[in-house]
Amino acid sequence: MEDASRGRFFGPDNDRALAVEVLYETTAVRLVLDEEGAVAGIEARDRAGMLSRLDAPAVVLASGGFEGDSEMMARYIGFDLPTVSRGGAHNRGEGIQMALDVGARPIGQWNQFHPLPADPRTAGAASGLMTFAAVMETVPYSLMVNNSGDRFMDEGATSMDYLYDLVGRAVQRQPSQTGYAVFDSKAMTLPHYRKAVLRDKVFEPYQADTVEGLATLIGVDGEALTATVASYNAAVPQDDAQFDAMRLDGLSTDRLTPPKSNWARSLDTPPFYCYPVTCSNVFTMGGIGTDHTARVVDMDGIPIPGLYAAGEMTGIYRDKYVGATAVLRGLVFGRLAGYNAVDHSFNQARP
Numbered sequence: 001m002e003d004a005s006r007g008r009f010f011g012p013d014n015d016r017a018l019a020v021e022v023l024y025e026t027t028a029v030r031l032v033l034d035e036e037g038a039v040a041g042i043e044a045r046d047r048a049g050m051l052s053r054l055d056a057p058a059v060v061l062a063s064g065g066f067e068g069d070s071e072m073m074a075r076y077i078g079f080d081l082p083t084v085s086r087g088g089a090h091n092r093g094e095g096i097q098m099a100l101d102v103g104a105r106p107i108g109q110w111n112q113f114h115p116l117p118a119d120p121r122t123a124g125a126a127s128g129l130m131t132f133a134a135v136m137e138t139v140p141y142s143l144m145v146n147n148s149g150d151r152f153m154d155e156g157a158t159s160m161d162y163l164y165d166l167v168g169r170a171v172q173r174q175p176s177q178t179g180y181a182v183f184d185s186k187a188m189t190l191p192h193y194r195k196a197v198l199r200d201k202v203f204e205p206y207q208a209d210t211v212e213g214l215a216t217l218i219g220v221d222g223e224a225l226t227a228t229v230a231s232y233n234a235a236v237p238q239d240d241a242q243f244d245a246m247r248l249d250g251l252s253t254d255r256l257t258p259p260k261s262n263w264a265r266s267l268d269t270p271p272f273y274c275y276p277v278t279c280s281n282v283f284t285m286g287g288i289g290t291d292h293t294a295r296v297v298d299m300d301g302i303p304i305p306g307l308y309a310a311g312e313m314t315g316i317y318r319d320k321y322v323g324a325t326a327v328l329r330g331l332v333f334g335r336l337a338g339y340n341a342v343d344h345s346f347n348q349a350r351p
Contacts, residue, residue: 002155010177011207023044023046025046025047026044026045026046026047026340027044027045027094027097028042028044028063028098029042029043029044029045029051029094029098030042030043030044030096030098030101031059031098031099031102031307032055032103034052036220036305037304037305038057038304038305038306039056039057039058039059039304039305039306039307040055040056040057040306041053041054041055041056041059042054042056042059042098050297052135053107056306056342056345057344057345057348057349058306058307058308058341058342058345058348059306059307059308059341060308060309060310060337060338060341061062061095061096061098061099061288061296061307061308061310061313062095062293062309062310062311062313062330062334062337063091063095063096063311063313064087064088064090064091064095064112064283064312064313064317065091065093065095065283065284065285065286065287065312065313066091066092066094066096066284066286067081067083067088067089067091067113067281067283067284068083068089068090068091068092068093069091069092069093069284070225072092072093073281073284076110076111076284076286077112077113077222077284078111079109079172081113081115081172081177081279081280082089082118082120082123082130082278082280082281083280083281083282084116084118084129084130084132084280084281084282085126085128085129085130085282086124086129087128087294088281088282091283091312095309095313096286096287096288099288099296099307099309099313100288100305102304102307103298103299103304104288104289104296104297104298104304104307105288105289105296105297105298105299105301106286106287106288106289107286107287107288107289107314107315107316108285108286108287108314108315108316108317108318109285109286109315109317109318109319110285110286110315111282111286112284112285112286112317112318112319113281113282113284113285114165114281114282114283114284114285114317114321114326115164115165115168115172115279115280115281115282116129116130116132116164116168116279116280116281116282117132117135117136117164117167117168117171117179117277117278117279117280118131118132118135118141118277118278118279118280119131119132119134119135119154119202119203119275119276119277119278120178120276120277120278121202121203121276122202122203123278125202127200127202128278129200130167131200131201131202131203132164132200132280133196133197133199133200133201134196134197134198134199134200134201134205134275135181135275135277136160136163136164136167137181137193137196137197137239138181138187138197138275139155139164139181139277140155140156140160140164140245141155141183141186141187141190141263142155142181142182142183142187142267142275143155143181143182143183143228143229143232143267144167144170144179144180144181144182144277145179145180145182145220145225145228145318146174146175146178146179147174147176147178147219147220148164148175148205148220148221148224149215149220149221149224149225149227149228149260150224150228151165151228151232151309152170152173152174152179152207152258153166153170153258154166154259154260154261155167155259155260155263156248156252156260156261156262156263156264157261157262158248158261159248161322161323162320163347165320165321167179167277168278168279168280169206171216171277171278171279172279177278177279178276178277178278179276179277179278180218180220180274180275180276180277181274181275181277182211182214182225182229182267182272182273182274183267183272183273183274184267184269184270184272184273185269185270185271185272185273187271187273188273190245191245191246191336205273205274206218206273206274206276207272207273207274208271208272208273209270209271209272210223210270210272211225211226211229211272213272214272214273214274217274218274218276220301229267230257232253232256232260232267233266233267233268234259235253235254235255235256235264236251236253236254236265236266237251237252237254237264237265240265240266243265244265245263248261248262249262249263249284250262251263251264251265252264275327277313282326283312283326284312284314284315285313285317285318285321286315287309287313287315287316288309288313288314288315289301289314290308290309290310290314290333292305292334293336293340294308294309294310294333294340295307295340296307296308296309305344306341306344306348308338308340308341309333309336309337310330310333310336310337311326311329311330311333311334312326312330314329314333316329
């Protein structure tokens with residue numbers, strides 16, 4: 001039950017019932033260790049700038065990565081990116097740094113992040129989440145071009161669960177971290193396409209009756225984009241009977257650089273459409289090491305007594321991220337961290 005006036009939550013009636021006080025607008029800034037190197041609490045700073053010490057035999061760190069901190073992004077990644085969610089902008093690496101300061105082992109790939117292509121028009125959207133489903137459901141059946149109207153990647157390189165990573169990284173390398181997914185009206189007739197893009201669509205794609213007209217709308221040179229589309233159309237198979245939007249269909253271009261390995265059919269049926277695309281940051285891949293019980297470990301792999309961690313800040317990924325595994329990891333190790341931190345606290349309290 002909740003006592004809203006005091007911001008406290010009370011557990012069930014058993015031998016481990018606890019009163020939990022929530023401190024809003026308060027940021028943990030430092031871990032406090034006792035003389036034996038075990039956790040003794042934290043120091044925190046409130047909205048007024050006042051520091052206070054909160055004593056506790058166990059601390060759980062679950063404050064995300066450092067995607068919301070421009071300095072850490074520049075130091076470890078080399079550039080900054082918009083976060084795909086509003087919450088991600090508040091993941092500034094404080095928890096990671098606190099753990100490192102007491103000797104926690106850094107793990108994961110600190111110079112990498114999980115990219116996601118998104119519609120730049122939705123940055124700061126009221127929903128708190130940039131539009132990405134509409135973009136990614138479109139990219140395989142489009143041409144990806146940059147500000148110069150040139151293609152820069154294989155839009156049909158692989159299946160959707162890996163393609164979004166390739167698209168995000170490719171767009172990030174373009175001028176202004178911007179690309180455009182150009183497609184025609186045939187995409188609108190794909191099975192379930194309209195339903196798929198409605199999942200998170202905020203803005204309609206740009207639309208024009210001609211490729212040159214579309215180029216004018218998105219600020220790309222019309223002659224260049226028209227030439228790109230013509231070159232692509234000349235390289236696609238004349239017979240697209242094997243086209244299958246639901247699988248890797250092998251319908252590929254001939255002698256085109258870069259190639260399109262699947263779903264290569266002509267872009268010639270007006271009206272023509274375009275989604276602008278940028279690279280957003282879901283989470284960073286560098287973090288602190290834990291064992292199988294969510295205890296934070298030091299450089300020698302020895303648990304730091306009373307310190308637990310879960311979620312994005314326990315970086316374990318390298319190069320690739322498989323969709324939804326971060327959610328599962330957060331669920332499993334979040335439960336382990338909470339349970340074991342409480343267990344540790346009660347054991348410390350016993351005479």
